[in-house]
Amino acid sequence: MAKIVVIGAGFAGHTAALYLGDKLGRQHEVTVMSNRDVFGYVPSWVWVGVGHMKPEQTIFKLEPVYRKKNVKFVHAAVKEIHPEKGDQYISGEMVGSNEPVRLDYDYLVVATGPKLNFEGTPGLGPDGGFTHSICSLPHAVKTRDAYLALCERMKKGEKVKIVIGTGHPAATCQGAAFEYIVNVHKDLVKKGLRDKADILWLSNEPALGDFGVNGVQVKRNGIVQKSDEFIKSVFNDHGIRYQVQTGVTKVEAGKIHWQNYEGEEGSTGFDFSMLIPQFKGQPMKFISKEGEDITAKLTNPAGFLLVDAKYGLPYPELSQTPEAWPAQYYNPTYPNIFGAGIAFAPPGPISKPFTNKNSVAIAPAPPRTGMVSGMIGRVVALNIVDLIKKGEMTHSERMTEMVAACIASMGDSLWDGNAVVIVMQPVVPDRKTYKNEFGRDLFVSHLEMGVSGAWMKFMLHHTFIWKFKANPGWTLIPE
């Protein structure tokens, strides 16, 4: 009987756990260790942050779902991973009681998600800082309360400055920030307060609509349409000002300090700000048999797990080498350890990085959330099933092969809401397969805005929660 442990129960970990439980749960031991006992449907936290959705509508308890799939659940935080053959185990602390816990494993899936590195930008974040975040549910609730308090001030006639975007020169997840800024705009329009707010998009992207994936390009009526023009139209239409190529370096009360591509230093005032922090790997240690800390051998400097990627290629070479992106997400030193979702170390950025004359690297990190996380979780799970049943892995999917769909909400109303429907084939450009300057299939890739997008976003919320609860037919719903 094999022992499989999954650390983390987000999109990647939970997907992996469901497939593992479904295919191995009866004959083998599948265990999920997570410091949260609920699954959080992250894409809908944008609506929590403007007070349009109750927090409890975005979460559900994990244990009853895992019981259905013969998966054990341990509500604990991981501290150490002991990866050496003969004595492979993880150790952690139970949440609440702080009792030590040890789980032996034959296969380990590291799907811990990101550590929100607010410390990377002095003054950033809701805990001791001056800005807000929608990256966790407690943060989204706090953001909602601050936003609604701001609306009360506006109702009294006060004019305010709102700044939304990224809070670190190397931050990722611009898509979530984009959804939030447009939802704030729509909400203020509905409340009759839009004229009281000056809204600014502040981002580290090389261009508007880059989203950390080098933008989205589609061919329509023979003409190539790019996401920068599209998002520019959205912002102009909504009266949202924008400033890109900018890395936030420090935040003080009511003031955001930044540097841009030209090396200029400046500051922007704000009354309310939601800025996405830099993501880092979760702080856990890998320990050798001799008790030595070998974390640096298994992770990159940001703390993400090294996998079967080609690391160290300069950007111009990486952008021409699709096979540099990992296919099976196993650690080369310890091949029974897999990294899934945000936890794996990408070989480099997707968007062109830039370092200004002050040596500040302003470069969005590659997004690996949502659909991409789920797909990697499935590949990893199916390969572990393969290894146990056949002795070899048969599944692989690089981000240079993956198709991803993203529905960016622009107001949740089913009558006059909106959303941008984005399809990318592939997520990371593959210039060897697709012989155009963008490295994408311009026919399959899609960019469209309309009320139908809002209906799709609403539908996705319900179908994905159905899927993640492992309700009947869950495997038919794509990740």
Next chain:
Amino acid sequence: MEFSPQEKFWMNFKLYQLWRFVVLNFKILSVVQKSKRK
């Protein structure tokens, strides 16, 4: 750069959007099925 009045009309015209809803769902599902997921 802004959306033209015609573009805005079609973005909000419910019958057309119902058609787009069907087309987009079909497109996403067919693309996913043609991917390695199969």
